[in-house]
Amino acid sequence: MQNAGRATRTRYIILCFIFLATIFNYVDRATLSVAAPFMSKELGFDASQMGWAFSAFGWAYVIMQIPGGWLLDKAGARLVYGLSLLIWSLITMMQGYIYLFSAPLLALLILRFLMGGVEAPAFPANSRLSVQWFPERERAFVTSVYSTAQYVSLALFTPIMTWIVQGWSWHYIFYYIGAVGVALGLLWLWYLRDPLSHRHVNQAEIDYIAAGGGIPDLTPMQKPLRQQWPQIKALLSHRMMIGVYIGQFCLTSITWFFLTWFPTYLYQARGMTILKVGLVAAIPAIAGFIGGILGGLFSDYLLRKGYSLTLARKLPIMAGMIVSSVIMLANVTQSDVIVVLVMSVAFFAKGFGNIGWCVLSDTSPKQLLGIAGGLFNFFGNIASIVTPLCIGWILSSTGKFDLAIIYVGAMGLIGAASYLIIVGPLERLHEQPMH
Numbered sequence: 001m002q003n004a005g006r007a008t009r010t011r012y013i014i015l016c017f018i019f020l021a022t023i024f025n026y027v028d029r030a031t032l033s034v035a036a037p038f039m040s041k042e043l044g045f046d047a048s049q050m051g052w053a054f055s056a057f058g059w060a061y062v063i064m065q066i067p068g069g070w071l072l073d074k075a076g077a078r079l080v081y082g083l084s085l086l087i088w089s090l091i092t093m094m095q096g097y098i099y100l101f102s103a104p105l106l107a108l109l110i111l112r113f114l115m116g117g118v119e120a121p122a123f124p125a126n127s128r129l130s131v132q133w134f135p136e137r138e139r140a141f142v143t144s145v146y147s148t149a150q151y152v153s154l155a156l157f158t159p160i161m162t163w164i165v166q167g168w169s170w171h172y173i174f175y176y177i178g179a180v181g182v183a184l185g186l187l188w189l190w191y192l193r194d195p196l197s198h199r200h201v202n203q204a205e206i207d208y209i210a211a212g213g214g215i216p217d218l219t220p221m222q223k224p225l226r227q228q229w230p231q232i233k234a235l236l237s238h239r240m241m242i243g244v245y246i247g248q249f250c251l252t253s254i255t256w257f258f259l260t261w262f263p264t265y266l267y268q269a270r271g272m273t274i275l276k277v278g279l280v281a282a283i284p285a286i287a288g289f290i291g292g293i294l295g296g297l298f299s300d301y302l303l304r305k306g307y308s309l310t311l312a313r314k315l316p317i318m319a320g321m322i323v324s325s326v327i328m329l330a331n332v333t334q335s336d337v338i339v340v341l342v343m344s345v346a347f348f349a350k351g352f353g354n355i356g357w358c359v360l361s362d363t364s365p366k367q368l369l370g371i372a373g374g375l376f377n378f379f380g381n382i383a384s385i386v387t388p389l390c391i392g393w394i395l396s397s398t399g400k401f402d403l404a405i406i407y408v409g410a411m412g413l414i415g416a417a418s419y420l421i422i423v424g425p426l427e428r429l430h431e432q433p434m435h
Contacts, residue, residue: 069374124373135212144296320353
């Protein structure tokens with residue numbers, strides 16, 4: 001640690017690392033969606049088999065949230081996140097070699113399942129790092145930055161991966177994306193440290209973080225997982241947290257519509273060409289990125305102006321989720337331009353309200369940030385299983401997207417209602433069981 005002088009700003013370099021790691025967290029998930037048509041043709045996978053391959057990630061990702069969160073509290077974010085990034089990147093590379101196996105589908109299912117489990121600690125680690133490195137008045141901005149990584153990965157890396165497929169083959173998507181992730185993981189382990197032990201941080205920055213409500217001296221948890229069940233049960237039964245979990249499920253449902261069915265909607269329901277779909281699908285992602293940044297800045301602005309933590313966090317979340325329901329207007333227009341505009345406004349609004357991880361950082365017990373983040377991500381990412389299956393069922397039953405669009409819009413309204421009626425005032429919970 002540096003000793004004297006003006007406060008260092010190492011926390012912003014840490015934020016850059018978090019942002020890049022989160023980008024590759026999403027890019028690695030998306031590799032299969034880009035490779036799928038070519039992989040299916042070469043290896044003879046049908047649509048049902050690819051559906052199982054897509055879902056394998058989500059099941060493991062949800063299942064491993066609580067164990068991953070406990071491991072994060074036990075060993076700290078630097079080591080757990082760095083090793084996770086390395087391992088999931090290696091697993092990504094291995095997916096390019098499934099054609100060498102006698103049962104390539106089984107190999108793919110196993111690798112996707114493993115990748116989902118290994119990626120589970122990523123977002124709880126982001127939350128823990130934001131508490132260690134940033135004061136409360138900067139935390140919404142930090143949350144919005146790493147949350148916008150999903151939009152950057154969609155808007156930037158999908159065209160890059162498509163270019164790789166066209167220039168070489170589907171195998172090279174996994175090779176190149178995985179190799180970059182491995183390099184980033186090694187760099188992460190070399191540079192990142194906790195604030196108190198980081199060689200580029202001085203005491204003035206530590207004091208600034210601590211004075212603003214950050215916890216730079218956050219220590220690893222010493223209790224085994226079985227001793228944490230009273231706290232876990234308390235989090236599950238606390239009214240505020242129940243409302244937050246419902247809100248995150250609804251917000252994530254909107255995300256997974258855009259991650260899964262949106263291109264199919266443009267192609268089948270709107271009759272766009274594949275080339276046009278590729279270009280159009282990037283527009284809402286860009287709008288979501290802008291909304292994500294502005295939502296975090298707006299929340300931090302309200303906090304700096306002296307408004308309560310409850311108002312500063314809940315207002316952008318509720319406003320964003322309410323406006324996201326505008327997506328239902330897509331059912332009443334025949335204009336492609338208006339549809340793209342409506343979808344972009346909906347994704348912008350969803351991004352604007354996507355500071356649930358900031359709420360989690362502000363309210364979780366200090367020594368249970370990993371487990372609390374795991375629970376939060378567990379309930380949120382149930383949507384990664386429910387939403388694609390629900391929309392698929394609607395399509396198979398009706399042959400139309402109309403009810404699917406209403407379902408997505410309704411998620412925004414339900415999420416806003418949860419924050420209004422159930423969540424109540426935001427406050428940090430204690431480590432001991434709440435009553």
